[in-house]
Structure formats: structure tokens, C-alpha cells
Amino acid sequence: MLSQETRDIVKATVPVLEQHGTEITSVFYAHMFEEHPELLNIFNKTNQKLGRQQTALAQTVLAAAKHIDHLEAIIPNVNQIAHKHRALEIKPEHYPIVGENLIYAIRKVLGEAATPEIINAWTEAYGVIADVFIQLEKALYDEAEWQGFKPFKVARVKEESAHVKSFIVVPVDGQALKPVKAGQYITVKVHPEGDPNDMLRHYSICHTDITKGIEFAVKRDVHGEEKGAVSNYLHDTLKEGDEILLSAPAGEFTVKATDRPLAFISGGVGMTPLMAMLHEQAVKGKDVKFIHSAYNRAEVPFKDEITAFHNQENVQFYFNYSESAGRLTKEKLEGILTGEEEIYMCGSVNFMEVMLKTLTAMGIAREQIHFEPFGPKMSITM
Numbered sequence: 001m002l003s004q005e006t007r008d009i010v011k012a013t014v015p016v017l018e019q020h021g022t023e024i025t026s027v028f029y030a031h032m033f034e035e036h037p038e039l040l041n042i043f044n045k046t047n048q049k050l051g052r053q054q055t056a057l058a059q060t061v062l063a064a065a066k067h068i069d070h071l072e073a074i075i076p077n078v079n080q081i082a083h084k085h086r087a088l089e090i091k092p093e094h095y096p097i098v099g100e101n102l103i104y105a106i107r108k109v110l111g112e113a114a115t116p117e118i119i120n121a122w123t124e125a126y127g128v129i130a131d132v133f134i135q136l137e138k139a140l141y142d143e144a145e146w147q148g149f150k151p152f153k154v155a156r157v158k159e160e161s162a163h164v165k166s167f168i169v170v171p172v173d174g175q176a177l178k179p180v181k182a183g184q185y186i187t188v189k190v191h192p193e194g195d196p197n198d199m200l201r202h203y204s205i206c207h208t209d210i211t212k213g214i215e216f217a218v219k220r221d222v223h224g225e226e227k228g229a230v231s232n233y234l235h236d237t238l239k240e241g242d243e244i245l246l247s248a249p250a251g252e253f254t255v256k257a258t259d260r261p262l263a264f265i266s267g268g269v270g271m272t273p274l275m276a277m278l279h280e281q282a283v284k285g286k287d288v289k290f291i292h293s294a295y296n297r298a299e300v301p302f303k304d305e306i307t308a309f310h311n312q313e314n315v316q317f318y319f320n321y322s323e324s325a326g327r328l329t330k331e332k333l334e335g336i337l338t339g340e341e342e343i344y345m346c347g348s349v350n351f352m353e354v355m356l357k358t359l360t361a362m363g364i365a366r367e368q369i370h371f372e373p374f375g376p377k378m379s380i381t382m
């Protein structure tokens, strides 16, 4: 239990830390990886380079600190992060490492302004915040289908579009698989030759049908500094019969029961979890509008499945090809949506931000909109 004095110090210093947030987390990461290079086997180096993880962690710690009197308010956000942490095998023993390095960074960046009272208050507060994560993650470990990373064999590889491949994998130990929830993802662990570290990445599951195995889709990332180290590795080297390590399905981006019609909006490979949701909801007879934005037709994955839905009256597809038709605008969405729909969206952080702003401008309530970006959700500023 934190004392009133500690809470007051924490709340009073949040604005100062907000001001130096990114600087503090940059120092924090640099120092932590120097002291604990083994953690480079867990963290996504591309996210580090792009600064995405810095923003996400800083925002979360500060959001938690602001709510230090009623931490339950941040639980919906923590839950989504806890799923990712569980999928990455983050354990209670990792938390003190993050804590010590965070405090080191606060001290370093604030200099003399970091009085012993401030440092003690933040050390205590971090302990309480970390406990919220640890407890939620414990529950997720308890309910996970398996612990750790388990070997799977690739049963099928399929080209889904110009840059997307899907992989069906089956457990090497022959154990039966439990049903997955549409919208969940798996996490792969690979070690490309020549790289000093393991690399972990999350990929959405395409199908709730696991009779042939778990099916997930990977977009070859051809842009950026790192050029998608893992996606390119999987596209170029993973073939039928090969083995790959997976942690158990995770994620809480799933369709909640509702009387409203549904609308799914995806950008690029963001179509993957929504495709699984479409399979799940269409068989229940739910009305679904499926809006997909892609560069052009060659970039649209799952064409066979989309064609198979053509005879189903309750499912309507709308495609926007930005190469020829420009962006998915408010006017276009107004022509499709009634405003009554419960909306599920997936795409890049940038696409999510634009869509959130557009839907809000259309007067759609925030509670009707559910989304999962590729990349840290907390870095979305809306």
C-alpha cells in the first residue's frame, strides 16, 4: 500500500517526467541492454530503432502513475499489453530489471532535481504498477494452451498475395490443438543465421478452424531500415516440413457479443484477424460489412476465401485501391456505414490513427470502435 505522501509526490512529478518521457526511456533502454544484453533476445530491435517501444512504455508508465489512486482504471490497457508480455514469455523476475533501469534513467535525466524523496516514491510506485502486470500475466500463463515456445512443423505454405504468405503449422509432439479465438495471434521465435539474437514476432491467426493446424499470415516487409528481418526470413526460408517455435495463442482483440451489425475495416495485411472474425461471425448469420484498403488488387490476400463468401447475403465486401482511387476517406465510409455498426479495425499504426479520426468525425461513438494496430497500441494518440 502506497502512503499518501508517496502518491502525492508521484502525481506531482508526472508532468516533469512527461516532459522528459522519451529521453528517460531512451536512456533506460540503452542502459538496460548494456547491463542485460540477454534481453536483446526478447525485444524487437526494429521497434527500438523506430522509437515505437519508447513511446509506448513511457506513456504506459505515466498513464499508470496518473491513476495511482485507482489503478483499476488502466486495467483494460494493461490487459492488452499483458497478453503480449505473456506471448513473449516476460516473467516476474524481469520486472525488477526494468524497474532498476527506469529509476537509473530518471535519476540521470533529472539530475539534481531527482531528490531521494522523488526516487523513493517512484521506486515504490513502479513496484505497485509492476504488480498489476505480474498478477494479470499470471492468470494468462495459467490459462495458456502451452508454456514457453513449442516446436511446430510447417504443413502448408501458400502465397496469398504479392507480399503475403500464409503458413499452416502442426505441433511436433502430436498434441491436439484447442480452438483459437478469432482475432488472436501467435508469436514465433526465430534465429536467422548470422544474427546474434533470437527474434520474436506476433502474427495474426487467419482461421478459427484448427483441424489442419494453426494458420497464420506474414507480410514480407520490404520497407524500412531493417527490411523486416523476420518476415523476410520466413518468406525466404520457411518451407513445408521445416520446424518453427511458437508460443501459445494470445490476444483479446476478439468480437464481443452485440445486437448491432458488424463492420470490419482493414488496411493491408490487417485483413488477417478480421478474416478469422468474418469466418466466425458469418456462420452465425451476422451482418458484416468488410471494408478493405490495399494499394492495388495484387496486394489483397485471401482471394479464394473472399470469393467463397460471394454467395453469402449477410456479407458485403468493399475494396479501396489507393493506387487508383486514393485513400479511404470520410465520404467513402459515409457511403458504406450507417453509423449503427460495431466496428473492428486492424492495420498499421498510421492507418488506425487516420481511421479513428475519420470515424470520430462521422459521429461514431468511441465505444463502438475496437482496434488493434501492428505495433504498440499505446503509441496511438487518440
Ligand code: HEM
Residues within 6 Å of the ligand: 039, 042, 043, 044, 045, 047, 048, 053, 056, 057, 060, 061, 080, 081, 084, 085, 088, 090, 094, 095, 096, 097, 098, 129, 130, 133, 375, 376, 377, 378
Ligand atoms: C511491450 C509496457 C514491463 C518487455 C510493451 C508495450 C507496452 C509495455 C505499452 C507495447 C504493447 C503493444 O505492442 O501494444 C510495459 C510496462 C512495464 C513493462 C508499463 C512495467 C510496468 C516489461 C518487462 C519486460 C518487457 C519487465 C521484459 C524485460 C516487453 C517487450 C515488448 C513489450 C519485449 C514487445 C515490444 C517490442 O519488442 O518492441 N510493454 N512493459 N516489458 N514489453 Fe513491456
